[in-house]
Amino acid sequence: MADLIARRRALLGPNVPTFYDDPVHVVRGEGVWLWDAEGRRYLDCYNNVAHVGHCNPRVVRAICDQAATLNTHTRYLHEGILDYVERLTATFDDPLTTAILTCTGSEANDIALRMAEGVTGKRGIIATDATYHGNTALVSHLSRSNVPEVGFGLGQYLRHVEAPDSYRIPDPDGQRFAAQVEAAIADLERSGIGFAALILCPLFLNEGFPTQAEGWLRPAAEAVRRAGGLLICDEVQSGFGRSGSHFWAHQRQGVVPDVVTLGKPMGNGHPVAGLVTTPGIMARFRSAFRYFNTFGGNPVSCAAAMAVLDEVQERDLQANAARIGRLAAVRLSELQQKYPVIGDVRQSGMVFGAEFVLDRDTKAPASAYADRVVNRLRQRGVLLSRLGRHKNTLKIRPPMPFGEEHLDLLVTTLDAVLAETPVSE
Numbered sequence: 001m002a003d004l005i006a007r008r009r010a011l012l013g014p015n016v017p018t019f020y021d022d023p024v025h026v027v028r029g030e031g032v033w034l035w036d037a038e039g040r041r042y043l044d045c046y047n048n049v050a051h052v053g054h055c056n057p058r059v060v061r062a063i064c065d066q067a068a069t070l071n072t073h074t075r076y077l078h079e080g081i082l083d084y085v086e087r088l089t090a091t092f093d094d095p096l097t098t099a100i101l102t103c104t105g106s107e108a109n110d111i112a113l114r115m116a117e118g119v120t121g122k123r124g125i126i127a128t129d130a131t132y133h134g135n136t137a138l139v140s141h142l143s144r145s146n147v148p149e150v151g152f153g154l155g156q157y158l159r160h161v162e163a164p165d166s167y168r169i170p171d172p173d174g175q176r177f178a179a180q181v182e183a184a185i186a187d188l189e190r191s192g193i194g195f196a197a198l199i200l201c202p203l204f205l206n207e208g209f210p211t212q213a214e215g216w217l218r219p220a221a222e223a224v225r226r227a228g229g230l231l232i233c234d235e236v237q238s239g240f241g242r243s244g245s246h247f248w249a250h251q252r253q254g255v256v257p258d259v260v261t262l263g264k265p266m267g268n269g270h271p272v273a274g275l276v277t278t279p280g281i282m283a284r285f286r287s288a289f290r291y292f293n294t295f296g297g298n299p300v301s302c303a304a305a306m307a308v309l310d311e312v313q314e315r316d317l318q319a320n321a322a323r324i325g326r327l328a329a330v331r332l333s334e335l336q337q338k339y340p341v342i343g344d345v346r347q348s349g350m351v352f353g354a355e356f357v358l359d360r361d362t363k364a365p366a367s368a369y370a371d372r373v374v375n376r377l378r379q380r381g382v383l384l385s386r387l388g389r390h391k392n393t394l395k396i397r398p399p400m401p402f403g404e405e406h407l408d409l410l411v412t413t414l415d416a417v418l419a420e421t422p423v424s425e
């Protein structure tokens, strides 16, 4: 283990992120389980990349069969990309009928921002102040942390609005958020930059997945439309049925975005991502920019992505997400009765978690406590993480075949860890 950490540092450089004080050396996966090099089994409660389960047999077979037949760059004719985009766009509402396939979610968001510029002729972008949308020079500037200190990027063209936080900032109908978006639009217009797009994850998953009524985003979306900008929904985490109630989380929010970006779960670990948009926006983009992606939408990627769609739809994993999510909320609320350190319990389908506080009245975040809990869970064989503005919220986002028996193991282990971890910060 120490050897791997040292080699990693020597070969990949310092500060390459790993999870846990004691990183896990994984060597094998199956379904919701991972195994380390010593043969120890872990319950994976975090990995949304292995959307339909680690080493899903149908996805593995699809990749192997296509790799054994043909894989090539994307300048030849091949039906794989067309069959997939037909199936993919059928899951969206009209007029979202065209797509670009890429290899990462970052690239997809990068294209989306350029589409906004191509369509509006303006460059002002609005994002939340606790978000992450990827790692290209352009997109990395949307985050407030780890922003590269280089002279290019969004700079003066970016405005942050406060990330929604249902626990601390009441905004039951989304009007407060919409007012902030309107103010940011006005500021961009006043400064001569102009407003191009609002980009956000419709479930605000990186921000701490606040509890929101269906349709919460509608007022902000209307403000964007009135100003002639684009609404970009980043569904890299929230898509492919994870919200439980809808296949795409923006559908739950009652909006039809101009661009939806996709990634992580799309190929179950095979690097395929992309975006879906309207024919009009696609035509404007294609005439404003020459865009070519060597690997994006290659035959193997499309075979992997098609197998993921088949699995989600045939096994009705969206319904499983809804059912397990509801049960998880009940089980976590029971723990909340028992442990005052749990200030809030939140759930959006197969994403759920608990926010830790030092005091329920002041809601002072228990960030170091959350870190201890995550590391102790890891020691007991349960893998998950923490996030949010204060990094004090457990983020539990397992592969979609996560079942009741897995939830039970997770909750029992969490109960044991909370019982043995004193709240002292």
Ligand code: PMP
Residues within 6 Å of the ligand: 103, 104, 105, 106, 107, 109, 132, 133, 134, 135, 201, 206, 234, 236, 237, 263, 264, 273
């Ligand atoms: N958007 C969101 C919401 C993400 O969480 C991430 C990755 N964590 C990305 C985009 C970037 O995706 P990728 O790492 O595939 O570039």
